[in-house]
Amino acid sequence: MRTRTAFLVLLTAGVVGTAAWLVFFSxxxxxxxxxxxxxxxxxxxxxxxxxxxxxxxxxxxxxxxxxxxxxxxxxxxxxxxxxxxxxxxxxxxxxxREAVAAVIAGGKAALIDGQGVVIEIKDVAPARLPVLKVDRPGAGDPATMAALKVIGNLPPALTGRVRAVQATSPEGVSLRLTDGRTIVWGGTDRGADKARILASLLTRKADVYDVSSPDVVTLK
Incomplete structure (x- = not known):
């Protein structure tokens, strides 16, 4: 009986050892x-x-x-x-990563995503991307991040019409459309309200549309 038990123990150990070898080493x-x-x-x-x-x-x-x-x-x-x-x-x-804007520097276009990470460098900025204009472009710059957040929250109908986005501060974001009109966006707050109001405002002729305070909008 003891011999049989010892044999089974050895057999089990051999099977386990072989399985371990097959999984971890072979x-x-x-x-x-x-x-x-x-x-x-x-x-x-x-x-x-x-x-x-x-x-x-x-x-x-x-x-x-x-x-x-x-x-x-x-x-x-x-x-x-x-x-x-x-x-x-x-x-x-x-x-x-998906490029949402281009930063022009040194005659090149740095394509950046919504977190301010440079994805690649191109000779010319793709026409589909707005040019980002800030003093200190980068992931750690509040003005850059505010501008990128605004870009990311724009409705699809407006995104393709934006040629450039400028941010003098986190509360000073403005958009330049492909037809030359300017939108004073302000900060990142109440983005949905600003987009909704702007959709109707753009049917009216003006050079500047100020929606920085959605409750009191102005046209010039």
Whole structure:
């Protein structure tokens, strides 16, 4: 009886040891493919290369946090989520940053997202993006962030008509339309009210539309 028990213990230990070896050390359950999901402009191969996971590396021992950190070094990405998909796939789901404005400096156009992060540098600003005019453009500048928040909250019908956005302060945001008209927006408060009022005001002829105080609007 003791011999049989000892044999079963050894057999169990052998099975467990073999299973552990297969999962944690052998290429049997290694990474055979890296699946990239969510990318539209960033090439799949670039993300795979940045992930830096060797083929057949045991899937169970891939450091997901490290892979995520490496992938997030691609500045065009806003987020990345890394998961294991058994038996041999590493799945990386990304969300790309979306440019909402362009900052002109040194003869180049820096495309920035809603958080003030520079996504890429171009020779010419895309016509679809408004040019952002602030004294100290950057994610830590209150005027920049106010202007970007205003841009992000504009209704679709108005977004495509904005040529430039200027912010002298967080409360001093103004919009320049493609037809030359100016909108004094003010601060980031009551954005929905300002947009609603402006929709009707723009049918009236004027050069300047001041909706900084939605309760008392003026046209010039």
């Amino acid at each position: 290429p049997v359950l290694g990474v055979r493919s890296v699946e990239i999901v969510g990318n539209l402009t960033v090439p799949t191969e670039r993300i795979k290369q940045q992930a830096g996971v060797e083929e057949l590396h045991p899937l169970a021992t891939v450091d997901l946090a490290d892979v995520q950190s490496r992938v997030m070094l691609i500045r065009q990405l806003a987020s990345a989520k890394v998961d294991r998909v058994w038996p041999g796939t590493l799945k990386i789901e990304v969300v790309e």
